[in-house]
Amino acid sequence: MKQPNKAAIKLKSRPHLDQVSELTTNRLSVYLRCLNQLEGAGVRTISSQALAEQFHLNAAQIRKDLAYFGEFGVRGVGYYVRDLKRHLRQILGLDRKLRVAIIGAGNLGLALADYPGFRQEGFEITALFDSLSAKVGQQSRGGVPIHDIHDLKKFVRRDAVSIAVIAVPAESAQRVVDLVVASGIKAVLNFSPGALEVPPGVKLKSVDLTVSLESLSFYLARGETDETG
Amino acid sequence: MKQPNKAAIKLKSRPHLDQVSELTTNRLSVYLRCLNQLEGAGVRTISSQALAEQFHLNAAQIRKDLAYFGEFGVRGVGYYVRDLKRHLRQILGLDRKLRVAIIGAGNLGLALADYPGFRQEGFEITALFDSLSAKVGQQSRGGVPIHDIHDLKKFVRRDAVSIAVIAVPAESAQRVVDLVVASGIKAVLNFSPGALEVPPGVKLKSVDLTVSLESLSFYLARGETDETG
DNA sequence: TTTTGTGAACTAGTTCACAGCT
């Protein structure tokens, strides 16, 4: 480490977070989940080696991923589970409530609104938005209210919504994401098929179910001609 | 190309499909979608350059991806849209109906069963499976029947189901995927959070919504301390 | 001794640039 005054820093003072790849940050989520499990099992301390073996990861990669953000380990000991968990939550910005709006109150949007996986770790789904007036004023089974898409900006400001989830048909997706961006939201999770454009400064992450299924189809087709286990 | 008798092949006779990376096959899906759009717009022929510009891709990468599977282009001309589309559908194994079962008739499972994106390009959702007897015998809004998970093997054989989608809570996911594998299914799309184990010869693809959301959270947290576009 | 943090080596993936076909 070529830091000038070494004693002072535990957390790297201002890491070049832009150089951290998305693959690394995705893995941080995974590590956090592993640590939650370990803590639940009463484990107090774990080495990168043990963590790697237990969850089928690579020890060097764990250490490298963590080292972007600070020196969280203790040589000869490993990592304190509770400490590392706290650091990861802080790095991932999960040490506060993050409010999420879902755009599109169709089947998928309604399901996501009540999806338990979205509720844990500090996320709160505050509202659904739709353009269909029949849906506006209703709510999901779990009680998430459906608002008019035209009121998006108002609600985003009022409730300090910071993440939008796009669950509308492909045809309207670009229009909707433009509205979302105009409302000031800087992070978007998109479930519509196809590419969307966002201005710089807005982070778009897409989950393309068609691509996922077709990739499985390719695997099956390949297995039929080319018998490789 | 170091093929011995060059005249004979147009489609590469037996490409080493194992060497094709998942990134490449995912892109094939994307190319296919682009071609569908182009065909809809009446475009007959397209160069890799034009395709790349229109859809924000890299021309050399398109050519390289396609070249794993054959020589589909015509020098000086480009690719015939209809031809390339047909080849891609064949490579991806979409030139036949693929039957899909969804395990877990909760909010997410039901939504996926009726999701239009899953219906296109040769996929057919034949059934939902659940262990809750109150759900068995019901059906999704779109009319997909819910069967007992214990009858999975029977239905997989009867209907020749080749893909399973896992939409059950994390606690039961490994148990369910074991059942799926035992029923003879070789391709699984998993929506449960956390890692699952499958034997070799079974392809598992996971969509982890928690990881996706947390990656957005990281981006937002980073943006607050480190003001970068 | 144990285990971290990290440069070096390696592997995978992307883009360039051009020979060669149409």
Added chain:
DNA sequence: AGCTGTGAACTAGTTCACAAAA
């Protein structure tokens, strides 16, 4: 002339292997 197919160059990501710390 125009564009593909592809080796070569480059860039990104992973794993190794070891010096230094506890």
